[in-house]
Amino acid sequence: MTAVPTSGAAADPRRRRPAIGLIAGLVILGLSLLTAFLPGLVAPHDPLSFDYKAILHGPSLVHPFGTDNFGRDMLSRVIWAYRIDMQIAVFTTLFPILFGTMVGALVGFYDGIAAQIFGRIVDAVITFPFIVLVIAIVAVLGPGLGNMYIAVGMVGWVFYARLIAAEMRVQMRLDYAAAGRVLGYGDVRIIVRHLLPNAIGPVLVYWMTDMALSILLGSALGYLGLGARPPAAEWGVLIADGKNFMTTAWWMTIFPGVAIVLTGLGFSLLGDAVAELLRPRR
C-alpha cells in the first residue's frame, strides 16, 4: 500500500499554460520599465529643447512621432513621459497595497466592532466616484503628483483591504485554518504564515489592474492640469497640449495615447497571467 504520490502535472489536468499572455505582458512592461529608468538612452532628442525650424512637423525619419508646436521631438517626449507615468503606477499603488493588506488581514481575521466600522467606511468610499473624491482632495491640497499620491492613498487602500478581508474570510472557512487553531498556533502565525499567502492572490491580480488604472487616473489629472505640471512630459499633459492641434497635428495626441493603451495592455496581460498562475491547484 506504499502509494507513491503522482507528479503535480498528472494530478492536475485542468492546468492551463498562460505562456503567451505572460510573455507578451512581461515584454511590454519590461521595455516600459527600461525606458522609464533610462529614457536618455532610448530617446533620440532632448525632450525639452525647442526647435523653431521644425514646428508641428509630421512623423518623419528624423522625428518618427513628429514634433509639437514648439518643435520638440514627440518621440522623445513620449519616452521621457515613461519615467513619470511608470512612477505614477508604482507610487500611487504602493501605500494602498501595503496598508490595505495589513488592515484587510486584521479586519478579516478579527470579526468584530472594527470589522463593522470598516464595513461602513467601505460603503461610504465606494459611493463616492473614485475620481471625484481624488479630484476633490487634490483640489483641497493643491495640484501636483505628490498630492495625487496622498489623495489616492487616503482612499485607495480601502479597495485592497476589502479584497483581502473577503479572501481571508474564505480561507478561514477552510480546514487548514481550523487545524492551525487546534494545533494551538498563535494568531500571528496563522495570519502571516497560513492565511495571507493563500489570500494574497486576488490582491496581486488587482494590483496589476490598479497600476493600469493609476496611469489612467494620473494622466486624467495631468490632462485636467491637476497632476503633473507642464513642461514635464506626462502622457496626459501631452494629450492636453495636443488637443488644440488635433485636426492639424494628430500625432501630438495619438502617440501619447498609444503609449497609455500599450502600457495598460501590458499590465492587464500580466494580471491575467498572474491570476491563472495563482489559481488554486487541486
Add this chain to the structure above:
Amino acid sequence: MSAVPGMTPPLLSVRDLVTEVATARGPMRAVDQVSFDLADGEILGLVGESGSGKTVTLRSILRLVAPPARVAGTILWRGRNLVALPERELRAIRGREIAAVFQEPMTALNPVLTIGLQIEENLQAHTMLTARERRRRAIELLDIVGIPAAASRLDGYPHQFSGGMRQRAMIAIAIASNPRLLLADEPTTALDVTIQDQILKLILTLRQQLGMSVIFVTHDLGVVAETCDRVAVMYAGRIIETGSVATVFAGPRHPYTAGLLASVPRTGGERRPLQSIPGTPPPLSQRSGDCAFAPRCAFATDHCRQRQPTLSAVAPDHAAACWHPEALTTAPPRTAAIAPPPRAPSRPTATTPLFEVAGLVKGFPVRRSALARLLGKPQRVVHALNGPHFVLGRGETLGIVGESGCGKSTLAQCLVRLIEADAGTIRYDGIDIRTLRGAARRGFNRRVQMIFQDPYGSLNPRMTVRQILGEALHVHHMRPAAAIPDRITALLDLVRLPADAADRYPHAFSGGQRQRIGIARALAVEPECLIADELVSALDVSVQAQVVNLLLDLQNQLGLSVLFVAHDLRLVRHISHRVAVMYLGEIVEIAPTEALFAAPRHPYTQALLSAVPDIDHSRRTLRIAVRGELPSPLAPPPGCPFHPRCAQAIDRCRRERPALTARGGDRLFACHLAPPQDGAAAAPRP
C-alpha cells in the same frame, strides 16, 4: 421483472460507446468501448468510483456532454440510433421518452425560475396541453412525488425547498411526460440517509406505477443492492463486470468488484481491518492497451499489463473483463498489504473517562435585517446543541452519528474549542477546558487533536509536507531542531507515506494521501485523543477502507482515544466501541455498538438503521423508514424533538422532553415510550 437478454429485444442497447471529453491536455476517453443492454422495466445500476466514467456514460445517452466532447458508437433506442440522430429529433426524445434526474438538485434546478414553470416547460415541449391544463398537471405531479400542499408550492423557487423536496421536484419534472426510461445520476448522494431512503422508495414506486425503466448511477453498493435488478461496474471508463445484482454481489469475478465489495464495512467485521484496494483510481488519461486495473490488482500477470481484456461471459447472465476471471474462485483474495493488526479488545478495560461532557448548549444567532432590528423583532437562533452529555473513555472509540444539522460537527468543534459553547461543561482528564487560557490551553491543544473532512482544504496548499509537519513539531517543541527531519520521516512512515513525500506540496497527492498527511500532522504533537470529523466521507470507497484501516491500526499502536463523527452508520459501526445517535442537537441514544445495532431502542435510531441500504440483505421493500423531514433548528419542536416524525408518539412526547436515561447495561436513551428499567438510575440532566 428482470429480462433475460436475447429473449425480447432490449429497450436500450448500447454498443461500443466511446465518449471523448476535451481537457487541457487534449481529448481524453472518459468512456471507452462501453456496451450494455437494458430490458423493458428493468433497473440497471451503473457503479464506479469518481472518474470511472459512469456519469459521462449516462449523459452520453442523451448527448448531454459539453460541446467539444465527441460521442461515438451506437445507442439503439427502440430501433433508432441516438448517436446518429439529428439534434432536432433527439430533442423530441429528451424529456419525453428518456428523462434525467441529476445529483445535486440545488444546482440542477434553475434558481431564478419557479418550480411550476420548470415543470410546465417540459409539458409545453412535449404535450398539447393548454396553460391551464399544464398547471393542473404540474400540481398533480408535485402531489405524486410527495410534496405536501402542492398547489401552494408551485410558485416557489428552488431555494425555498429543502434538499429532499428539491430532489422530489426534480423527479416531478423528469416524469412529467411519462418517460419510458429514467436516467438517475446519483440522485440521493447529496441527501441524508432517511431522505435517501424516501427518495429511493419513491423512484421504485414510480417505476412500478409508470412502468419505467431506470438506469441508476451511483457509487454506493448498498443503493444498488436495494434498488437494482442488474449491475454494471465501471472502472477507468470501461465496464469491467456486469450481471444480475444477486449473482455479481454473491460471486464477483473481477478483482476490482471483489475489492469494492470487500471495502464496505459489514456486520460481524467490527474493528477488523477492512479489505482495501491498494492505490487510487487512475486519472482520466489516454489509455494504453493494458488492463487499467492491473497496477492495483493482486492477480495481475504480465499478460494483464500488455493486453486489454474485453467483457466476456463467465456464467449465464454474468460477464467480466478480466484475463483471470477464475482467480477469485480458486485463490483466496489477497488481503490488504498491511499486516492485519490483532483484533482490538472489544472494549478497553477500565475506562476512566477522558472527556466528560454535560449539558452542552450552542446557538448561532441569525442575522437580522435592519428593519427587524428597528421593529425590535426577537433575535432568532439556530439551536445547534441542546445539551448533550456523554463520556469518552481512555482508549475508547466513541462514534457519533446523525444526519446533517443534528449538531455532531458543532459538538466536535466545541470539544477542541474551535467553537465556544454557550453553556455546559467539558472536562478533559478532570479539568474544565472551557476556561483554559494561554499555556494551559496550548497544553490541552497538544493532547487533543482533530482530523478534518475536506482533503482539499485541510492542508495549507502553499506549504510542503515537511513544512506542515515541521511547524507542528517546532511550535510545541516536540523535538530538538536537529531531530526534526528524522521525526518527519518517522511520522510519514507511521501513516504509510514514503519519505520523499516530505518535499512535495499537497496538490501532488490524492485525496486519501492528503487525509493521511492530515493524520500525520495531528500525530506530530503526540496527542492522546483524536477527534475525526467525517474523516473519510469525501473519499472513494476503496480509499476509505485504506484510511479507516490506518486509523484502527494507529489506535492500537498508540493507544489513542477516538471520537469518530460521521453520517455513515456502516463506518461508525465498524470503527466504534460505543455509538451515540444525535438528533436536533441532542443525543437520543448511546450504547455499545453491538447492542445498539442489534436492538436499537429509540424510534429514531430504529428508523435510521432501517434506512441504511444493506448490501447483504437486499430487501426491495417499498416501506419507508421514516416520514417527514428534519424540523428547522430555528424552532425545534417542544417536547421530544423526534415526535413530529415518530409513528408511535403519544401525547406526553409532544409536551415533555424525555431525558437521556440509563436503561440497563451501558445503554442510555431518551424516550417516553420505554419506561426505565428497575434499578437503573436516571442520568443527571442539567
Add this chain to the structure above:
Amino acid sequence: MLSLRDLLNRMLQIIPTLIMIMAAVFIIVRLLPGDPASAILGDRGSAEDVARINTQLGLDQPIPVQFLYFVDRVLHGDLGTSITLGVPVAQLILERLPVTLLLTAMAALLAVVAAIPLAFLAAIRRGRGVDLTIGAFFQVGLSMPVFYTGIVFLTIFGAGLRWFPIGGYGDGLGEHLYHLFLPALTLAFSLSAVLMRNLRASIIDVLNADYVDFARSKGLAPRLVLLRHVLRNALVSTVTLFGLSVGTLVGGAVITETVFAVPGVGRLMIESIYGRDYPVVQGLAMTLAVVVSLVFLLVDIVQAMLDPRVSR
C-alpha cells in the same frame, strides 16, 4: 419577489451610508487650507469681523456640534454659497445635474445594449475568432483613458466627419440627445468593455451550470434554453456589475463633460476647482455620492426582482 418589507429594509440600509458621506465631506471641509471667514471677507476683514463670521457659521462650537449644524443645513438643502458666482450651491447643482444624469443614462444604455449581445456571442463562440476579436477590441477599451477616447471621437466624428457637434448642449430634448451622443459614446466605450468582459465570464459559467444541462435534458429548444435559462441568470450578474460600475461612470462623466464642454455638474466641478470655489466642490462631491448611493439602491431593488434568492 420583492416585498414591501424588503424595500423598507433596503431603504433603511442606505441611511448609515448617507451619514458617512456627510461625515466624509465634513472632514474634507475641515482639512481646507485657510478658514472660511477669510475666504468670505478676502483680505479686508478685521479680527472682529472674522470672529463674527465664525460665530455666524458656528465655527466657534465644538466639532461634533459643528457636524450636527452641518447635517442640519444639508438636510434643509443649504449647501452654502458659491464664492465665485455668489449663487446658492444647491441652485447651481440643481441646474446642472439633469445634464449629467441624462449623459450617464445615455451612456449606460449604450453600453448595456452593446455589451449584452457581444458578450453572448463571445461566450457561445468562446476560443474562436469572433471571441478573440471582441476580446481584443475591449481590451483596448479597458486601457484607453476616457479623455483620450473623447478627443479621438471628437476629432473623427465631430471635427472630421461633422456628424455630431463638437460640444455644448443645445436646446430641447432632441438637441440635447444629439449633443450628448458623442460624450455618451465615449463613456459607453469603457463601460461596455468592463461589462462585456465580466458578462462573458458569467455567461460561460451559466452555460456550464447543471441547470442548463437539466433544461436540455427536458428536450427544450436551444433558443428557449438560452433565453429563459441562460439570459435571466446572466442578467442578474449584469445588474450587479452595472451597480459596481456606476461610480466609475459618474467619474468618467466629470472628465467627458470637460472634453466636450457639456454644461453638467462635472464641468462645474472642474471649473470650481480652477476657481478655488470650495463650497461648490464640497456640495458636488456630496451630491454625486448621494446620487451613486441612490443608484445602488435601485440596482439592489432590480436585483431582488430578478433573483428570488436575494430577497432577505
